Amino acid sequence: MSFHSQILKSPSTVMIPVPFSGGQPRKGVEHGPEALMKAGLQNQLETLGWKFEQEQAIPWDQINSMDEKNDGAKIMNAHSVSKASQHVADAVEKHAKAGKLPLTVGGDHSLGTGTMIGTARVYPDVACIWVDAHADINTAQTTPSGNLHGCPVSFALGLDGSYIEPFKQWIPEPTKNVHNRIVYIGLRDIDEGERKILKEHKIKAFTMHHVDKFGIGKVVEMALDHINGDTSRRDRPIHLSFDVDAMDPSVAPSTGTPVRGGLTFREGHYICEAIAETGSLVAMDMVEVNPHLEKHAAEQTIAVGCSLIRTALGETLL
Numbered sequence: 001m002s003f004h005s006q007i008l009k010s011p012s013t014v015m016i017p018v019p020f021s022g023g024q025p026r027k028g029v030e031h032g033p034e035a036l037m038k039a040g041l042q043n044q045l046e047t048l049g050w051k052f053e054q055e056q057a058i059p060w061d062q063i064n065s066m067d068e069k070n071d072g073a074k075i076m077n078a079h080s081v082s083k084a085s086q087h088v089a090d091a092v093e094k095h096a097k098a099g100k101l102p103l104t105v106g107g108d109h110s111l112g113t114g115t116m117i118g119t120a121r122v123y124p125d126v127a128c129i130w131v132d133a134h135a136d137i138n139t140a141q142t143t144p145s146g147n148l149h150g151c152p153v154s155f156a157l158g159l160d161g162s163y164i165e166p167f168k169q170w171i172p173e174p175t176k177n178v179h180n181r182i183v184y185i186g187l188r189d190i191d192e193g194e195r196k197i198l199k200e201h202k203i204k205a206f207t208m209h210h211v212d213k214f215g216i217g218k219v220v221e222m223a224l225d226h227i228n229g230d231t232s233r234r235d236r237p238i239h240l241s242f243d244v245d246a247m248d249p250s251v252a253p254s255t256g257t258p259v260r261g262g263l264t265f266r267e268g269h270y271i272c273e274a275i276a277e278t279g280s281l282v283a284m285d286m287v288e289v290n291p292h293l294e295k296h297a298a299e300q301t302i303a304v305g306c307s308l309i310r311t312a313l314g315e316t317l318l
Contacts, residue, residue: 003049004314006235006279007123009099012051013313015041016091016104018287019060020084022068022077023110023149026256028292030064033105035291035302036309041105044310055095058087075164076146082166085114085155089170092118092283103309106287108256109136112152112241117172119283120156123237126282127227128156128182131271132243133259135187135194135205140164142193149288150191157181159197179203183223185271186211186246189259208261216267220274234278240312241285242272244305254293254301265304272311284312 003011017033042052066080088111092102096119104115109132119126130136130153137153138144139161154162158172184205190198198205204226206219214222228236245255248262263271275281289305291298 013101014053014095016055018107020107022080023108028290032289081148088114089118096122108149110149113155116156126237128239237282239283252301253297
C-alpha cells in the first residue's frame with residue numbers, strides 16, 4: 001500500500017472494539033471485535049503499512065452489566081445504549097483529533113450513533129456512507145421493535161423523535177438540514193416509518209434496485225457526487241459505516257438480521273475500493289459480525305469483515 005489520504009496526517013489507525021449487543025436481542029455479536037482480531041486483523045493492516053493501536057479505555061464491563069428494566073417501554077436498553085454510544089463518541093473524537101483513523105468494530109449497529117457524532121465533532125463537514133440492508137433511521141416513535149440498532153442514524157442526525165431520555169442530554173441539537181450528511185448503499189429492508197423520514201428529509205438512498213439497474217460502479221459515483229455536490233470534487237471527509245448484513249447471506253451469513261438479495265463479494269469490495277481511492281476516508285465502522293452462529297458461516301463472515309476493512313484502508317488487487 002502507498003498511503004493515500006488528503007486529510008489524515010499519517011497511516012495510523014486505532015481500533016475501537018465495541019463488545020456490545022444491547023441494541024438488539026441476539027447474543028453473540030458482542031464477540032465480533034475479538035473474532036476479527038483473532039483472525040489477524042492487526043497484522044493484516046500493519047502489512048498494508050498502517051500503524052495499529054487499540055483503544056482500551058472504555059469500561060465495557062460496567063456498561064454490559066447495567067441493569068435495564070424497560071417496564072413495558074417501547075425502547076429497549078436506552079440507558080446502556082446511550083452510555084455505550086457516549087463512550088464511543090468520545091473515543092472516536094479523541095483519535096480523530098490526533099489525525100488517526102478511528103476503526104470502530106462491533107458489536108451491533110447502535111454504535112453508529114457514537115461513531116457518527118464523534119467523527120462530526122472533528123470534521124463538521126463529514127458525510128457518512130452507510131452500507132447496510134437496513135436504513136437504521138427509525139426514531140423512538142417509529143421503531144416497530146424498540147431495538148436501538150435500528151435507530152442510530154436518527155439520534156446521530158438529531159431528527160425529530162430522537163430526543164428521548166437519556167439521549168437528549170448529549171446528542172446534537174435538532175436540525176432539518178440533513179439531506180447530504182448521509183447517503184445509503186445496499187438498502188433492501190426498510191420500515192414504513194423510515195420511508196417517510198427518508199422522503200421528508202430528502203436523504204439519498206441507493207437500494208439494491210439501484211445496484212441492479214445501474215451497477216455498483218455508477219451507484220458509488222452517484223453517491224460520491226451527492227455528498228460532494230460537484231462531480232469534479234472528491235475531497236469531502238467520509239465516514240464509512242459498513243454493516244456486514246449489507247452483503248448477501250451467501251457471502252456473509254453469520255449476522256443477526258440477514259436479508260436475501262444483498263451485495264455480492266465484489267460489489268461490497270468495490271464500494272470500499274472506490275472510497276479508498278478518494279483519499280477522503282477519515283473513519284470506518286464494521287458491525288454486526290456474529291461469530292456465535294454456525295462455525296463455517298462465522299469463519300466466512302469474519303474473513304469477509306477483515307477483507308472489507310483492508311480494502312477500505314487501501315488494499316488493492318494490483
